[in-house]
Amino acid sequence: DVKVTQSSRYLVKRTGEKVFLECVQDMDHENMFWYRQDPGLGLRLIYFSYDVKMKEKGDIPEGYSVSREKKERFSLILESASTNQTSMYLCASKAGANYGYTFGSGTRLTVV
């Protein structure tokens, strides 16, 4: 069964810490995405990548960066975590046009 795996289900970090959220897909998909999900706001796109070492900003990139050194792995980095980054983070991948996303189970991050 194809999978998108997010390394942590729950994380608690302190304000100012550098945080890494990892996502791995085993489907050889070109495109990968990071969204954050907040109640009443749905999913908002943070960053996406359509190839190794390529990245593009989504709708809310401020305070985040990403890394894609290998095709299967897409990392989201919070350079200096803040309490307003407490959220559910969802990683997704897709094969190309005309395909839907495959989502990971999410990482619930709490910044204290």
Place this chain on the structure above:
Amino acid sequence: AQSVTQPDIHITVSEGASLELRCNYSYGATPYLFWYVQSPGQGLQLLLKYFSGDTLVQGIKGFEAEFKRSQSSFNLRKPSVHWSDAAEYFCAVGSNDYKLSFGAGTTVTVRA
């Protein structure tokens, strides 16, 4: 700019009754449209998608959706709801699917 509106934040339906979830979108060209479902603590699962062709789309779990260009709508329906359909449902719109915009979601509660 593309956007999605899900007018209903929460819907309660009796088991065995029919269900309709509303989705209105704003998009300048022919949209790619999706419905996803999220069970508690899980990632999002694709229910169905529309790219072109027949405007009535069949999906998994007995769901269907109808694309109405004149109304900019893509409503999701199920004739008879099961208790396992209790979840949050997200409508999404995009072009060639690289950047999807999601609605805020509709939570469905199923009562016995």
